[in-house]
Amino acid sequence: MIRGISRRTLLKSGAAATVFAPALVRRAAAAGDPILVGSMYDLSGGLEASGKPMYDVLNFAVSEMNDAGGLLGREVKVVSFDTQTNMQLYAQYAQEAALKNKVAVVHGGITSASREVIRPVLDKYKTLYFYDMPYEGGVCDRNIFIDGLTPAHNTQILAEYGLKTWGKKVYTLAADYNYGQITSDWVKKYVKDGGGEVLGTEFFPLDATNFGSTISKIQAAKPDWIMTILVGGGPISFYRQFNAAGLSGKIPIASTTFSGANEQLVLTPEESNGVVVAYNYLQTLDNPTNKDFLKRFHAKYGADYPPISDLTMASYQGMLLWAAGVKKAGGIDREKVIEALESGITIDAPSGAVTLDPQTHHCTFDVHLARMQDKQPVLIETFPQRKPADTAAVCDLKKNPREAKQYIIKVN
Template identity: 55%
Template sequence: MTMNRRKFLSTGSAIALGALAAPAIARTGFAADTIKIGSLLDTSGLFDAYGKPMDMALRLAVDEINGAGGLVGREVEIISYDTQSDMALYTQYAQQLVRKDKVDVVQGGILSASREAIRPTLRKSKVPYFYNVQYEGGVCDRNIVIDGVTPAQQSEILMPAIINKWGKKIYILAADYNYGQITARWMQKYAQDAGGEVVAVDFFPLDVSDFGSTIAKIQSAAPDIVVSALVGGAHLSFYRQWAAAGMNAKIPMASSTIGVGNEHKVLTPEEGNGIMVAYNYSPELQSPTNLAFLEAWTAKYGDVSAIHEIAVSHYQGVKLWAQAVTNAGTPDRDKMIEAVEGGLSIDGPAGKVSIDPKTHHAILDVHLMEFKDQSLKVIESFSQRPPVDTQAVCDLQANPDDTTQYEIKI
């Protein structure tokens, strides 16, 4: 994929992301004190397939920021800890970042549990926090900025598209925790709005890996479409068992989760081809900003195979923070947050990303895509979708002291 783009990339597309050239020369003009960005990510442990590319994305973004002159005349310094997929380490290292390292911002967290383990510490310490992962929505906290796609942003695109393409009878499978339960409700809402009928919704604990009886139930229900909000390595077994039973040739499938961590590259083309998804990013996007991002990633890491949805969200989260600091003229927390609420926007690899002042969530493009030969082929792009789920419960302009994660009622 990189090779067939190289001629285009050499024509100056790096301008779209900011020059990487001559970082050593740029650094000679930095002030003595650095701006410290704290990073908490699982670069080992159960979730390192998500965390390692996110760490790579953060380091690329900071290289670009420093190579372009830093922020307000100061170099950005990364202070990172490997949380090892351990919630206790998230708590420990968050306290270390704010008390000992005295960072100016924290970027990190993968699971919602990890976000909630550190969010109170960062809020109490008045250290701004950027959480850059697809999640269930509903967090309402002025100290946090969230740029991952939320369930309504996906479902409002995905559900009408699959109903129009494949039929009205839908069978939903979802992980049995808050993300899966909330996402399933949004799927039901948008299916009904589009004239569809949800014939069943089944929830599965994260350690379930045998889906034989579930496949038999689906066969009996005879839906037109199966929609999955399954999560994690054990649930990946469903897609393999579905294909092994020959069902992928009989009933089409869509998902709100598979592919965000490159799971489609673990499945064979025969197992994954034809699955439809709606996400903020695909490496196949032909925009100048994405092509420049791919070129910069290749220059730093050698190839683009590690890039996935939440790595790009993390890269965009770092760039959003940098733009907020630039707009504020300082990394000071209160002034930076005022900049977040004053029309913050960047052009990232996935398109324009703007922050909604009332929720601190992202308004972003959503791309309807299909798996084909382990790639995410873009079918249609939908511009600047607001986080309507979180907007239904959160208004930080009216209630700036709110710190709740709401369970969104639909």
Template identity: 45%
Template sequence: MTQATSKTAGGAANRLSRRQFNSLLLASGVAAPAILRGAAARAADSVRMAALLDLTGGLDIYGKPMHMAMQMAVEEINASGGLNGKPLELITYDTQSNMQLYAQYAQQAALQDQVDLVHGGITSSSREVIRPILKRYNTLYLYSTQYEGGVCDLNTFCTGTTPAMTSKAPIPYTIDMWGPNFFSIGADYNAPRIMANWSRSFGEAAGGKQIANEFFPLNVTEFGPLITKIQQSKPDFICSALIGAAHLGFYRQWAAAGMLGEIPIMSFTFGSGNEHKMLPPEDSEGIIVPCSYFQELDSPANKDWVARYHAKYGEDAAYQNNVSIGGYEGTWLWATAVRNAGTAEREAVIEAMQSGTAWNGPGGTLTMQAENHHSARDIFFGKCTGGKWEPFKTWENQQPSDTEGRCDLIADPNQNIQFGAD
């Protein structure tokens, strides 16, 4: 399905809700399709949320802990009275790290299971597979992981961090701490490239310089030539957006070359797949990361949540990071909007979200921004020490300025674009 098709279909869907469509059919004497009649009957019994996550395949290291967090949120919501007197039903689809299954299950969730919300997608490519499908079929979509930013779509809400949130304050802070010259490295796809562009932009504004920019396919495991190039360039620090198991090779080889304490590393992505648990502590010592959540955050709300999480899952409780915690945060933020709206109807929930729905959780307060459908939130700087994170700096209420002055869904609800760093 092309983006152009999704825009046309989505624009028409935005003007007509399922309830309005049924009413028009009844008024004209035409019977509603069975799938819509089924949705009306089901709506009296429960509110439905679909989870589209990679529970098997190469991305299950992200999907499994995210699903655990999502399940926990659903249980808590139901234990606290449900959503406007109705239980929240979670329908889970294992997308198996397969883009074709993302497309298939997104359509099934919207048309067959008639869910009120689809919450899921981990990579940007999975998001961009399902986003136009859900827009076309008028099914609300929530994307809660860290990503490259810029999505501007009335039907989509993003609660994770964007590069502007993790670069705008952290890059100047790192320059002040280590020096102006940095060497950017990352995985070779859109998200790390956009992260590098934002790093350059905010770095230059702070008097820094991005002296190199190198990208590597996800299956690359040999980084000897890169390490030699970095040694010859002598940057003040490395700015990394390497991704996945293969790219762990860089950190192993960097430490083996004796460079870990010589040129420091600031990474936007390290830890998002619990890489610090996969490497020996000495191979990740001193790496710093700006992100929205560490399980070690020293706050009463987080300590309480971590205790309940481990009590629920016991030995199976995977470490929760800034990606997986999105399953919990996003579900609760949407549920808060549903409660504020008094209904799970799409248009009413969009209006409630745009009214500044806020929710306080383990990572602090998330506040939805009306114009761009992204959450403002706290950003933490953490240092990897002994295989654990030590948060040492906090920037409160960081704004998703990636779309500032460009995305305004209040003024123009028909916007449907992803802006870059330019």
């Protein structure tokens, strides 16, 4: 707080030097200094298995940009912060990136909890923020751009597919923090809209490993199918214990999260076959841009690199979106870049066309429904150019540019 007050007093005093000095510094930087990009991923401390590949694809995007002559003729340099799965460090590093390194943009944050830590900090210090992750939807803030899936993109598709294919009675297992809680409310809404019923919803911490009683309760409730919104290393045991009880294939599973952290790699095919997922990106997508991306990426990081999941790809595509905005703006001035990004920018990404929606700062893109088979997602159907309808229903940044909050769905 003290820092804030002293800064304000300085500004109020109106000393000419304080107004002109930053302008001078900025002009000097434009002469060819590198453009700094802050990256904040958990590279240790629990979520590193998710954070490491995100960090790799972000750096891959930057290295390709630099090989092609940089962005607007300037080198792009990644300033990396290892947030160690620690919320305190997120707050600290966000400040450091904005004030000390003065980065042009911050990419990162994995859990929704961490995003809500960084978002107000970067708002306050007027530093552009890209959150490149699927999440529960509803963030309405002019300073943030989000290229991940929200419930209207994939949860709705999964719910409708389940209701149509398997039946009307659903049982939900969800992660016990804002992502799981809010997404499970969306499941309730979509299932109810489709004339179905959610028989039960259970929440699990990220390290829960004992699902015996849950599996018995599911059997007693007799649902037609199960929706899993589980996150973390522990809950992988659900699929294992579910199969050990001989239920795999008997009660089908749809999931908003499965394979996002390559869960299928530590499970046997029998334990993961048949789980239905819906993502913007699947490594198995058959299009030239994706094939070319995989060829270049594997040439640099090795052919045995673990499968690129949707969560990972979002970091790559987020970087491309931001770069397209900078190119269009002709500089890294935050206001100009936001305006450029709000002009309806589209990139040709490995997942198909990705377009930024000016009204919500979320994305419109293809969503692919797939079934896990022998540790690979096999495409069932493509839903072209899905809009972020959940957030669009409550958020209009063109009309209310000063908004900076997260809307949360109410289900009765």
